[in-house]
Amino acid sequence: MLFKVFPENALEILYDVLAPYPLVGPQAKGKDREDKDIFVFDYINSFAELRLDFPTTIHSVKKFLLPSRENLCTFNLFDGDWEKYVDFNIYKPHVFFGLHPCDINALNKLDKVLTGPVYPDPFYSSKRKNMFIIGVNCNPQSWCFCKSMGADTVYSGFDMFLTDLGDKYFVEILSATAYDILTQLPIADPSEADHRRFIELMDERNRNFVCQVDSSDLTKILDLEFQSPVWQEWGDRCMSCGSCASVCPTCYCYGVKEYVDLDLTTATKQRQLYSCNLIDFAMVAGGHNFRPDSPSRLKYRYYHKHRGFQEAYEEALCVGCGRCGQACLADITVPDVIDSVRRQKVPK
Amino acid sequence: MKRLDFVDVLSADRSSARESDLNNFEYSYKAEITSVYRLTDTEKLYQIRIVDKVQRHHFAFRPGQFVMLELPGIGEGPFSISSSPSRHGDLELCVRAVGNLTNFLSRVARGTVVGISGPFGTSFPVEEMENSDVLLIAGGLGIVPLRAPLFCVLENRSRYNQVDIIYGARNPSEMLFTYQYQMWRQFDINLEIIVDQADATWQGPVGLITEVLKKRIKTAGNDLSSNTYAIVCGPPVMFHFVCDMLINARLPMQKIFVSLERRMHCGRGKCCRCNIGATYTCLSGPVFDYWSVLNMKEAI
Numbered sequence: 001m002l003f004k005v006f007p008e009n010a011l012e013i014l015y016d017v018l019a020p021y022p023l024v025g026p027q028a029k030g031k032d033r034e035d036k037d038i039f040v041f042d043y044i045n046s047f048a049e050l051r052l053d054f055p056t057t058i059h060s061v062k063k064f065l066l067p068s069r070e071n072l073c074t075f076n077l078f079d080g081d082w083e084k085y086v087d088f089n090i091y092k093p094h095v096f097f098g099l100h101p102c103d104i105n106a107l108n109k110l111d112k113v114l115t116g117p118v119y120p121d122p123f124y125s126s127k128r129k130n131m132f133i134i135g136v137n138c139n140p141q142s143w144c145f146c147k148s149m150g151a152d153t154v155y156s157g158f159d160m161f162l163t164d165l166g167d168k169y170f171v172e173i174l175s176a177t178a179y180d181i182l183t184q185l186p187i188a189d190p191s192e193a194d195h196r197r198f199i200e201l202m203d204e205r206n207r208n209f210v211c212q213v214d215s216s217d218l219t220k221i222l223d224l225e226f227q228s229p230v231w232q233e234w235g236d237r238c239m240s241c242g243s244c245a246s247v248c249p250t251c252y253c254y255g256v257k258e259y260v261d262l263d264l265t266t267a268t269k270q271r272q273l274y275s276c277n278l279i280d281f282a283m284v285a286g287g288h289n290f291r292p293d294s295p296s297r298l299k300y301r302y303y304h305k306h307r308g309f310q311e312a313y314e315e316a317l318c319v320g321c322g323r324c325g326q327a328c329l330a331d332i333t334v335p336d337v338i339d340s341v342r343r344q345k346v347p348k
Numbered sequence: 349m350k351r352l353d354f355v356d357v358l359s360a361d362r363s364s365a366r367e368s369d370l371n372n373f374e375y376s377y378k379a380e381i382t383s384v385y386r387l388t389d390t391e392k393l394y395q396i397r398i399v400d401k402v403q404r405h406h407f408a409f410r411p412g413q414f415v416m417l418e419l420p421g422i423g424e425g426p427f428s429i430s431s432s433p434s435r436h437g438d439l440e441l442c443v444r445a446v447g448n449l450t451n452f453l454s455r456v457a458r459g460t461v462v463g464i465s466g467p468f469g470t471s472f473p474v475e476e477m478e479n480s481d482v483l484l485i486a487g488g489l490g491i492v493p494l495r496a497p498l499f500c501v502l503e504n505r506s507r508y509n510q511v512d513i514i515y516g517a518r519n520p521s522e523m524l525f526t527y528q529y530q531m532w533r534q535f536d537i538n539l540e541i542i543v544d545q546a547d548a549t550w551q552g553p554v555g556l557i558t559e560v561l562k563k564r565i566k567t568a569g570n571d572l573s574s575n576t577y578a579i580v581c582g583p584p585v586m587f588h589f590v591c592d593m594l595i596n597a598r599l600p601m602q603k604i605f606v607s608l609e610r611r612m613h614c615g616r617g618k619c620c621r622c623n624i625g626a627t628y629t630c631l632s633g634p635v636f637d638y639w640s641v642l643n644m645k646e647a648i
Contacts, residue, residue, distance in 0.1 A: 054446040073374050080460060082420045084420070257423070259421050267420045285425070296646070
């Protein structure tokens with residue numbers, strides 16, 4: 001990997017070089033009840049809007065790759081016959097400016113399922129391939145457990161990665177495109193002092209991770225505790241609203257529906273992101289539901305993310321961003337649930 | 349389709365380079381419903397022929413696999429292929445009218461053009477079963493996915509030893525494929541049928557499918573450990589009782605195959621709707637050996 005530094009004020013030059021492309025980044029939109037800024041990923045129109053100091057966002061950038069609703073195809077209907085038209089909804093190359101390591105790791109996890117080798121999803125792949133990603137280091141929040149999930153640092157899946165050293169940016173360069181762009185900035189090789197400063201900052205960041213999950217032997221423990229009463233307790237609290245899946249950067253489940261337009265000459269096939277916590281997720285025609293109660297659905301969610309995916313890809317389908325716990329109406333958090341399964345005790 | 353240049357941040361090993369794979373994702377064959385055969389009040393057998401001659405000829409599937417059938421604007425769903433693999437793209441699907449799509453399907457006229465994609469999923473290892481006894485055990489609609497391997501046996505009868513079909517139906521009016529029973533028997537297949545509730549015309553046994561199976565196991569000396577394969581398909585409760593009996597008769601787990609039912613929205617290992625844990629029924633199934641089933645929580 002190549003490392004460079006550039007002065008703090010050159011960040012705006014980087015923005016200007018990339019501004020001709022559709023550019024998505026963190027920006028403040030509104031205030032929460034404690035009068036703190038709420039951050040979202042959205043299109044940035046001026047450098048002032050870009051807030052690389054953001055703590056976290058409500059949603060990840062998943063919505064740009066897996067929109068909550070997406071048309072898979074349209075049909076022209078004739079008398080007893082039809083024509084199918086497929087549009088992968090490819091859009092212009094986008095710049096994603098300011099993704100935290102957890103969100104880049106989340107994309108890497110989605111890639112494992114959605115870009116192949118079995119039935120690669122062209123709707124996702126085409127958008128994914130058109131991303132130029134600039135990562136940025138974060139300040140851990142009290143609910144972040146990414147370190148426990150091994151997602152606090154990122155090694156691939158981005159073009160360049162920035163760390164604020166105070167008066168300059170330390171940049172890791174992973175693609176030729178990124179290098180070409182950086183040549184338009186006053187870049188320099190990092191000095192010995194820059195190295196030291198970077199390592200000190202990383203040490204300090206590491207110390208700031210307070211929330212932890214013990215995921216050792218978790219696949220076995222989940223299997224052993226499949227009938228544990230803790231699932232019933234959590235299930236009773238869960239409202240089956242699906243907020244967790246909505247904000248999760250790694251949830252990709254969906255449902256497909258087809259609609260006929262009112263004039264009966266065209267039809268649309270649409271997919272909608274879904275949640276395994278919704279009541280009809282595993283229902284088959286005729287009404288049989290393989291997971292009819294909320295404990296079984298909540299349990300399935302944990303089994304998919306922390307056991308099944310682990311078994312298939314040797315990593316959990318969770319980056320520890322903690323968004324699900326923040327969004328949950330019943331204050332169900334991943335660290336609490338996993339801890340309760342280990343200890344057979346649900347916190348009040 | 350509009351094409352844009354990709355920036356391509358994905359490393360080569362992460363992105364599937366095969367454009368054909370990507371372009372075929374939403375592809376469906378046009379297929380015509382050439383005839384509809386009413387089996388019972390709720391089930392119909394649809395003869396579905398892929399319209400394009402070349403596509404029809406090249407359509408190859410293995411027994412136990414399924415297709416996604418699409419009615420534009422109405423919906424799409426997974427259906428077991430219940431015709432012989434040797435018939436390629438001349439498919440037979442047996443469908444119970446139970447939901448939106450299937451109720452609509454039950455009303456369409458002959459000649460309607462539907463979309464077919466697939467075939468998807470795993471299959472019964474019929475070649476591996478050669479030179480063995482074969483037990484086909486079906487409850488209710490479970491006979492549908494068993495019909496494809498049954499055809500493989502019928503067409504290659506000399507390669508299989510004793511073949512039994514044990515079929516349990518709720519009542520005689522719900523029995524499927526009645527018009528073929530005589531043919532099956534003429535192929536030297538032992539067909540035993542049992543119903544839960546008899547009606548005035550029913551002459552055969554009444555009771556649970558396990559009673560017939562018990563008799564069959566007894567004639568084998570309570571030992572199926574050598575040279576027997578079993579294929580089981582039916583409602584979840586049936587799996588437990590039937591598979592337990594087979595295990596007790598020392599039939600090895602890896603010689604018991606089941607076909608599981610789940611709701612699928614894509615058939616391609618993406619939508620997660622058919623997941624058992626993180627096992628996709630559409631990719632790793634629908635046909636599983638019993639050892640795999642035991643290793644999945646809540647599979648049956």
